[in-house]
Amino acid sequence: MPRTTTSDRTKISERLLGKADEFPAYFELYESLVAHGSAHIIQIDQPRESDSASHDDILWIVELLKGNPRVTWAELNSQVHEQNLSSITTSGINKAVNIAVQAMIMVDCAARDRHSTTYEVDSYRPISWEPSEPFLDFVQRAFPRDSEGDRRRIKQALRNRYILKAWKLKKRLGVTFRMTDNLMEHLLYDSHNQVLYLFHQTAFLKAHLKRSSAHLAMECSLEESLKLGTVPPQLLVETLHSLQAVLFPILDDKSADILVRLTKKMGFDDDCNQYDGYMRFKEPPEDFTYHYWGGRLARLEELVIRREPRNKLERWFRWYTTDVNALAIALLALAISIVVGLIGIVISSIQLWIAWEAWRYPVAPPV
Incomplete structure (x- = not known):
């Protein structure tokens, strides 16, 4: 053809x-x-x-x-x-x-x-x-919107986005990054195969964001966006932000090296390396949050924090740092303190009794 x-x-x-x-x-x-x-x-x-x-x-x-x-x-x-x-x-x-x-x-x-x-x-x-x-x-x-119940988790994930840099995900979770052309699959993590799917068509996102910014407000409805031939600007911004500010931030050399390899060897859009902003603003405002990809971002953050230990030393640290075991250790420490306290009381009582007896029945010094 x-x-x-x-x-x-x-x-x-x-x-x-x-x-x-x-x-x-x-x-x-x-x-x-x-x-x-x-x-x-x-x-x-x-x-x-x-x-x-x-x-x-x-x-x-x-x-x-x-x-x-x-x-x-x-x-x-x-x-x-x-x-x-x-x-x-x-x-x-x-x-x-x-x-x-x-x-x-x-x-x-x-x-x-x-x-x-x-x-x-x-x-x-x-x-x-x-x-x-x-x-x-x-x-x-x-593109279902994140539930209100996930707001706290999402805000926490955005605050902790420094642990979601590409090189850290690769090191801590053994992640392999795989491109997808289906926007629905962006930030989808296959934990069984340790694959993170990323929508890589950033030139498409920027072109649509530029078109929508001239006609639509950030909080416009989905129907308004579709009439223009695009998806809501919020969704476009989140997708770009997750790629260029969370996973591959411009000042992070280790993550940048990974992105270069993805574009040269894995077929990612070369435009991914062009950090020309999100068209709407240079940096998100303080109240900026995710409405579409927040749940997946929070899921990644949770996996990084609570990832399964890979060796005996990590399992030992995990066992001693979990909430349940921390409580058990605290209770054990309390029990030991009580036992030591009781022993101290007994010893003090014996010493007091000996001193009392010595006072009552003094021993005459030898002549």
């Missing part, structure tokens, strides 16, 4: 990212999406086949989603089939919608179909856009 041309990329980047630029990592993903599973999902300047769609079709579907974020999967498929793409099969339309959603907001809306029914990572299970579900509701499920 022919790759996108320069004019195709210019049009796509202008419509979906707000400016005509190269975006190499983004278009590497886009090319893989259109080629995945079939050689005929997308084709350019060729007769249309029964299972094909063009780049213009993808952009048109994005406009439908922006125009009505409450459209259901079934309604969108019907509109696509009836209005513009009637020659494409249902399978082709499904693929085109999947590509449009991921190109628009970096969410795989058929993620559940790509995993087994038992697949689960740290309470996360992939979801898909249901046929009768409004697009808005699907995206809300994809």
